[in-house]
Structure formats: structure tokens, C-alpha cells
Amino acid sequence: MGLFRKKQPDGVSNGGRQIKILFTSDLHASDVAFKKFLNAGKMFKVDIMIIGGDLAGKALIPIIDIGEGKYEVNGEVVGREGLQVITQRIRNEGNYYIITDKKGYEELVNDKSKLDEAFKQAMIERLREWIKIADERYAGANIPIYVNLGNDDPLYLFDIIDESNVMKRTEGFVIPIGDYEMISFGYVNPTPWNTHREMSEDELYSNLKTMMEKVRDPSKTILNLHAPPYGTNLDNAPLLDKNLKAVVRGGEIVMTHVGSKAVRQIIEEYKPLLGIHGHIHESRAFDKVAGTLVLNPGSEYNSGIFHGAYLVLENGKVKTHQLITG
Structure with missing residues (x-):
């Protein structure tokens, strides 16, 4: 798939100091959620900001x-x-x-x-409007906004992201972030909705393994993967029947795990520093897989509520992790 290109976006150099990160995902074209994300970046005085995918709206x-x-x-x-x-x-x-x-x-x-x-x-018009706002608010701030596409995003949106001065595409690059590195992948395991960017678990594993072989030190690597690992607090979603309706038993919606087994396998094998995920809006949570902290900030984009995660990396560890809502 040509995942790795020669030219990489500029990374963040911090001389060994701590790195403050603001992460969000699944904004789905919500103006108010995106603007709250930009405001939160300055409020928390972060070094980098990351959007994990699904910029596009649904209707x-x-x-x-x-x-x-x-x-x-x-x-x-x-x-x-x-x-x-x-x-x-x-x-x-x-x-x-x-x-x-x-x-x-x-x-x-x-x-x-x-x-x-x-x-x-x-x-395209909505994303260009967002780029204009971000470029104006973060001009000269030296705070990159790393952006990935998710499964609901058509590939042509990457070309629109490239028009920005501060919003940088991440998929296909190893991004240096101080003493750490980040790889990103927005494809997910198959869904009932046949969205833009889906792969079989075998394809996901093969691509992720290729990416992990490019990093210097897996223990200092951030996995920015839209699909959450299977069988965690991050991938609980309603069980659907053949008509794609939620299954209800005893008056309660039945939940099931829908994350990626390939993502889980990669985390178990390489034991990266951190996994940041999205995709499953109702599974706002932290968890650990083979000792690796993984998180999903969740999403309530259609209610105009911003969900994110504030993280601090220091001395090769995640010093602080906090889910935030606003």
C-alpha cells in the first residue's frame, strides 16, 4: 500500500523534557466539537494535538x-x-x-x-473551513495538529489536509515526537456498514507489523490506530441483528466486543508505550493490554460535546492520562 514515504512531517523536539498531548477522535464534521478541541489545546498548553480519525459527517x-x-x-x-x-x-x-x-x-x-x-x-468545504480556523488560531504557536483519517473518511481528504500549515497528515509516516515515535493507521476491521476504509484482520496485522518494524524502539512508540483492540473496555458496542437493529434482552441492550484482534495482537507482541484509539463512540475508557495503556476518548459529536484525552509523557513512560469532556 506504499505506507511509508520518504518525506515526513516535522516532528516535535523536546530535548528530553515531558511531552503534553491532547488527543481526540470521531469529530464527524461537528463544528462545535472541533472548535472546542482547538480551545482545549491552548487551555492545557500542550505540545502536540492529535485527531485520530473520522473527520467526515454522516448526512x-x-x-x-x-x-x-x-x-x-x-x-x-x-x-x-x-x-x-x-x-x-x-x-x-x-x-x-x-x-x-x-x-x-x-x-x-x-x-x-x-x-x-x-x-x-x-x-471538502467543511474540512477547508476547519483548516482555515486552525491555521489562524495556531499560526506561530509551534504546536502541530496531527490528523489521521478513519474508516468513515474517503482518501481524498488527505489531499485537503495537506493544504494546511498546522494540520499534518500522519498515516504513512513514522512521526518523531521528542524521544518517542508515533505511527498511525485509520483502517478498521470489517463493519456491517461497509465503510470507506476497512480491512480483514489478516490485512490489518500485516500492515501494522510492517509499520512496527520501522520504529526504533517499540517501548517508546505511540500507536495511533483508529480501531481499538478487541476484548477491552474500548470496544463495547451494541450487538446487532440481521436488520442492523440493537438486540434487546430483559429490557437492556446487549453489548459485544467489536474491536480488532489484529490490533490487540500487535500490542501484545510489541508492547508499545501507548495506544490511542477511537471508532467506538460509546466506549469511552482506559484499559491495559499486555501492560500497554490503551484509551478511547469516546464521541458525542452530534450533541456538540467534546471528548478528548490529555496525556503527559516523561522518562519513557505515560506520567499522566486523563479523559476530558467539555
């Missing part, structure tokens, strides 16, 4: 211009002021919107290629 909402300053959204008719309220709510919930007339709406409904193109342009 494109059509807004029909019916003329005379009126718009129809999900059956509701509003004026220009109401439109501003609705579009901001859509953005904060991690969705996209497109304003079109009735003819354009019918074309989107009946032509999948036009719908796909509209969705693509909405993703």
Missing part, C-alpha cells in the same frame, strides 16, 4: 429554496433568520447541508452521482 440535509426568502427544511418552512439557526444546528450536529431549488432537489434524489458529488464537495 447531507437538503434545504429547498422555495422563493420569496422562504426555505423548506425537513418539511418546515422558515425565513432567512430561521435558516441561519437551522444551518448552524446542522453544522454543530456534524451534518452537512445543501441549498437548492426544487428541480435541484429532484436531481439529487434521482441521480446518485449528483448526490455523491454534492456530499464530496460538502466534506
Whole structure:
């Protein structure tokens, strides 16, 4: 897959001092969650910031211009002021919107290629808006924002990330972070939804093993892997039936482990310093695998709530780890 490229993003040099990290994942196009992440980076005075994947939103909402300053959204008719309220709510919930007339709406409904193109342009536009905000707020701060794509992110978003001055793509590189190194991988084990970036467990293991062979010292390596390790506190999700509905028994939703066995195997074999993961929104937790600290900050992007993890690395160890919410 050409995972390792010759040119690497600039790393962080700290001369042996402690490294302060802010990690988040699964922002899914939520404006308010992304802006809270940027604010938290300065509040915690971190050295680096990391987004573990899933930048893209999940829905494109059509807004029909019916003329005379009126718009129809999900059956509701509003004026220009109401439109501003609705579009901001859509953005904060991690969705996209497109304003079109009735003819354009019918074309989107009946032509999948036009719908796909509209969705693509909405993703690109939102990410470019985020890049502009990050570049303005972190200009001259010397705090890189390392960004990976997750399973819900199409590959073309990597090219958009490359347009930023402070947001740096991570997948395919060994990133030096002081005395440590970080590798990143956004593919996940197969899901019921057939998302953009999925692999079999064998493929995942092969790619991760190749990556681990590139690092200097596994014990000082951060694994920024979107898929959490299987059988931990990080990968609990509702058990689904054949119709993709949550299974309920005794009035309670049945939970099951859905993480990656390949990720777990790599951690058990190489015993890295730290594993930072996402993907399973409802599994906000810490755990340990073969002595390695692993964590998933969880996600409530659609409620505008920011979830992250604050970490301090010092003397080859994780000195501090704290889940934060705001």
C-alpha cells in the first residue's frame, strides 16, 4: 500500500523534557466539537494535538429554496433568520447541508452521482473551513495538529489536509515526537456498514507489523490506530441483528466486543508505550493490554460535546492520562 514515504512531517523536539498531548477522535464534521478541541489545546498548553480519525459527517440535509426568502427544511418552512439557526444546528450536529431549488432537489434524489458529488464537495468545504480556523488560531504557536483519517473518511481528504500549515497528515509516516515515535493507521476491521476504509484482520496485522518494524524502539512508540483492540473496555458496542437493529434482552441492550484482534495482537507482541484509539463512540475508557495503556476518548459529536484525552509523557513512560469532556 506504499505506507511509508520518504518525506515526513516535522516532528516535535523536546530535548528530553515531558511531552503534553491532547488527543481526540470521531469529530464527524461537528463544528462545535472541533472548535472546542482547538480551545482545549491552548487551555492545557500542550505540545502536540492529535485527531485520530473520522473527520467526515454522516448526512447531507437538503434545504429547498422555495422563493420569496422562504426555505423548506425537513418539511418546515422558515425565513432567512430561521435558516441561519437551522444551518448552524446542522453544522454543530456534524451534518452537512445543501441549498437548492426544487428541480435541484429532484436531481439529487434521482441521480446518485449528483448526490455523491454534492456530499464530496460538502466534506471538502467543511474540512477547508476547519483548516482555515486552525491555521489562524495556531499560526506561530509551534504546536502541530496531527490528523489521521478513519474508516468513515474517503482518501481524498488527505489531499485537503495537506493544504494546511498546522494540520499534518500522519498515516504513512513514522512521526518523531521528542524521544518517542508515533505511527498511525485509520483502517478498521470489517463493519456491517461497509465503510470507506476497512480491512480483514489478516490485512490489518500485516500492515501494522510492517509499520512496527520501522520504529526504533517499540517501548517508546505511540500507536495511533483508529480501531481499538478487541476484548477491552474500548470496544463495547451494541450487538446487532440481521436488520442492523440493537438486540434487546430483559429490557437492556446487549453489548459485544467489536474491536480488532489484529490490533490487540500487535500490542501484545510489541508492547508499545501507548495506544490511542477511537471508532467506538460509546466506549469511552482506559484499559491495559499486555501492560500497554490503551484509551478511547469516546464521541458525542452530534450533541456538540467534546471528548478528548490529555496525556503527559516523561522518562519513557505515560506520567499522566486523563479523559476530558467539555
